Amino acid sequence: MLGQSILRFTTSVVRRSHHEDGPGKNLPLSVETKWRLLLMMTLYFGSGLAALFFL
Structure with missing residues (x-):
């Protein structure tokens, strides 16, 4: 249940990013x-x- 909500959140963040x-x-x-x-x-x-030479 928690894993599915995290996956949905990350995919929505990736879709919203405009790069x-x-x-x-x-x-x-x-x-x-x-x-x-x-x-x-x-x-x-x-x-x-x-x-390397000055330390």
């Missing part, structure tokens, strides 16, 4: 500009690598 479909639309950053994405990834991974 764009397609590759890259569910990411927390924009993948439209290749150079900005390259810069952000370089900063992200570079900061992790730099932390």
